[in-house]
Amino acid sequence: MDILSAYPGWLIEHGAALLVILPLLMGAITAIMPSERLSWVTTMIVTLVLTVTSFGLLLTIMGGESQLYRLGGWDPPHGISFVIDGLNTPVLFLISAMALLTTLYALPSVAAEVEPKKRPPFYAAFMVGVAGLIGMVVTGDAFNVFVFLEVSSISTYVLVAMGASRDRRALTAAYNYLILGSIGATFFVIGLGFLYMETGTLNMADIGRILADLDGGSRVAMVAFGFITIGLGLKLAMFPLHMWLPGAYAHAPSFVTVFLASTATKAALYLMLRFTFTVFDPSFDYVITVVTYVLTGLGIAAMLFASLQAIFQTDARRALAFSSIAQVGYMLLGIGIATAAGLSAGYLHLLNHAVIKGALFLCLGAFWYRYGITRIDDFAGLGKMMPWTMGAFTLAGLSLIGVPATAGFVSKLNLVKAALDKEWYWAATIIVVTSVLAIIYIGRMLLTAYFQSPPEIDGEVVAKNEAPLMMLIPMWFLVLLSVAIGINADLISDAARDAAAVLMSGGS
Amino acid sequence: MTPHVILRVVSKFLIPLIAMFAFYVQFHGDYGPGGGFQAGVILAASVILYALIFGLDAAKKAIPPSWVRIGMSLGVLLYGGTGVATWFLGGEFLNYSVFTPDHPSHGQHYGILAVELGVLLAVASVMVAIFYAFGSRQPDLTDEDW
Numbered sequence: 001m002d003i004l005s006a007y008p009g010w011l012i013e014h015g016a017a018l019l020v021i022l023p024l025l026m027g028a029i030t031a032i033m034p035s036e037r038l039s040w041v042t043t044m045i046v047t048l049v050l051t052v053t054s055f056g057l058l059l060t061i062m063g064g065e066s067q068l069y070r071l072g073g074w075d076p077p078h079g080i081s082f083v084i085d086g087l088n089t090p091v092l093f094l095i096s097a098m099a100l101l102t103t104l105y106a107l108p109s110v111a112a113e114v115e116p117k118k119r120p121p122f123y124a125a126f127m128v129g130v131a132g133l134i135g136m137v138v139t140g141d142a143f144n145v146f147v148f149l150e151v152s153s154i155s156t157y158v159l160v161a162m163g164a165s166r167d168r169r170a171l172t173a174a175y176n177y178l179i180l181g182s183i184g185a186t187f188f189v190i191g192l193g194f195l196y197m198e199t200g201t202l203n204m205a206d207i208g209r210i211l212a213d214l215d216g217g218s219r220v221a222m223v224a225f226g227f228i229t230i231g232l233g234l235k236l237a238m239f240p241l242h243m244w245l246p247g248a249y250a251h252a253p254s255f256v257t258v259f260l261a262s263t264a265t266k267a268a269l270y271l272m273l274r275f276t277f278t279v280f281d282p283s284f285d286y287v288i289t290v291v292t293y294v295l296t297g298l299g300i301a302a303m304l305f306a307s308l309q310a311i312f313q314t315d316a317r318r319a320l321a322f323s324s325i326a327q328v329g330y331m332l333l334g335i336g337i338a339t340a341a342g343l344s345a346g347y348l349h350l351l352n353h354a355v356i357k358g359a360l361f362l363c364l365g366a367f368w369y370r371y372g373i374t375r376i377d378d379f380a381g382l383g384k385m386m387p388w389t390m391g392a393f394t395l396a397g398l399s400l401i402g403v404p405a406t407a408g409f410v411s412k413l414n415l416v417k418a419a420l421d422k423e424w425y426w427a428a429t430i431i432v433v434t435s436v437l438a439i440i441y442i443g444r445m446l447l448t449a450y451f452q453s454p455p456e457i458d459g460e461v462v463a464k465n466e467a468p469l470m471m472l473i474p475m476w477f478l479v480l481l482s483v484a485i486g487i488n489a490d491l492i493s494d495a496a497r498d499a500a501a502v503l504m505s506g507g508s
Numbered sequence: 509m510t511p512h513v514i515l516r517v518v519s520k521f522l523i524p525l526i527a528m529f530a531f532y533v534q535f536h537g538d539y540g541p542g543g544g545f546q547a548g549v550i551l552a553a554s555v556i557l558y559a560l561i562f563g564l565d566a567a568k569k570a571i572p573p574s575w576v577r578i579g580m581s582l583g584v585l586l587y588g589g590t591g592v593a594t595w596f597l598g599g600e601f602l603n604y605s606v607f608t609p610d611h612p613s614h615g616q617h618y619g620i621l622a623v624e625l626g627v628l629l630a631v632a633s634v635m636v637a638i639f640y641a642f643g644s645r646q647p648d649l650t651d652e653d654w
Binding site: 014017021024025028029031032069070071072073 | 577578580581584585588589591592595599600601602603604605
């Protein structure tokens, strides 16, 4: 690899730890910074370094090398280890890159939405949240996962609550999220406790090995699996456990919504994959039963009900939040199919959806920034008032529906193929039906924006007022990326296939 | 004659002892139960007792909230900085053995000492910060209301 040789050796060698430590420490420094601009620049530099580092790690993974980083020099079953393999590295890169793009967007957006005095701590909370998300993806230690899960969740509650200076409902949304998120974390840690009781170790690879020797373990391991599935289900907004999500997405500052929508549930979904397939093993009866019946069932339910709910929302951000829950359903369906093709389709959708939903929420943030628009009815005339932003919204919306030559099409096509391979014709039908539902809720916004004329104030048509360049760049970058994936998806589907291969081989 | 004089005299006597006990727990943490977290809570308890008896304003004069905020960050940085130092000495993150390559167990000792100091600072500051945040919401009770 040519690009890889340009990386200093220590950056690759210690990259796994750097990804977590850098944002964590810089978050602590940013928290006491006096100036808003300085804290933004710091965040920008940190996220840039994260992106470069995780890209380097991604290159080593594509070169076929996985890594194990021993924290403190202690060997794995006793010490904490960070793992870099085909399954988590694309998610690491996704989180870092989305953090970079949203930080670019944050400068105008945060200036409009957060009180000046709170901005440096706001960026600090953001960086700690990034550290938590990266930590829960990179770590190979099950208890460490819980710690980072809490780190990311607690900073996310704060970030959501910061929306209060724009919309007081952010406070109740953050409180809801706090209560449900804590319940999720509690379930997760109870599950870990049972696992520890059964195996006597907290290292994920070690737990996997011991459970395989124990032939899946006793009822204790079964109960542990139940608790862990529910705990993670709450975090990733699995259908009946999704109640925290619409409020949190709708009332958080726009920049936080973008970041949450494209990374937080994805990291939890990654953990679900990790625990179901490498710590536990689908060859255990109770695991495959849960995967085939519960995850698939809930995924299908999410696709149908959340899409229907999205249609009846009046608030655009709530509509897209419900759509996110539906999209999580697609990913769960991919897991539920539980073949290599299904898993790689689910994983692909995880990456693609992050790009698409990120772009859509960036556009909604820009609508609010210029005109204070959140309701779908107020979209009237946006096609003329903000042509570039609305153009990006349209392309991303088409991608969400799954129009050919977009990212959404690629992952939905793979998912349908995987379902057909397994002869789950009903699942393929439901994917098509829910795509039609997506046409309705996205179409409603597009129709209002393009086929209604801009409102008049005091007899004058509202003037055109395009979003600032710092908002347009990340938005169009994601939109073009989604189109690029739609045209040539080789690179990203290879990554998804590698990830599925790691899962099918049980993590080794 | 000020009210609740017994409380004031007794706590004036106790507060230094509590703080000293915190440091005992901190440094004895190497050999027995204890360590940065417990010590931090005990140290914060001495500040909180002072605030309860002599009023929040007096406590804020003794330990200003701006120091508390810096203490929180400094604690994290001390912990993380130890790890960064081990990086620069060529080891893995938090591999204290590299501090004294000839005698790794000494390095482990120094490393954990620095890290625990960071924990002490962070925990004590956070506890005091939480108390200040809640305490500042209501006006102080006047002496007549006691």
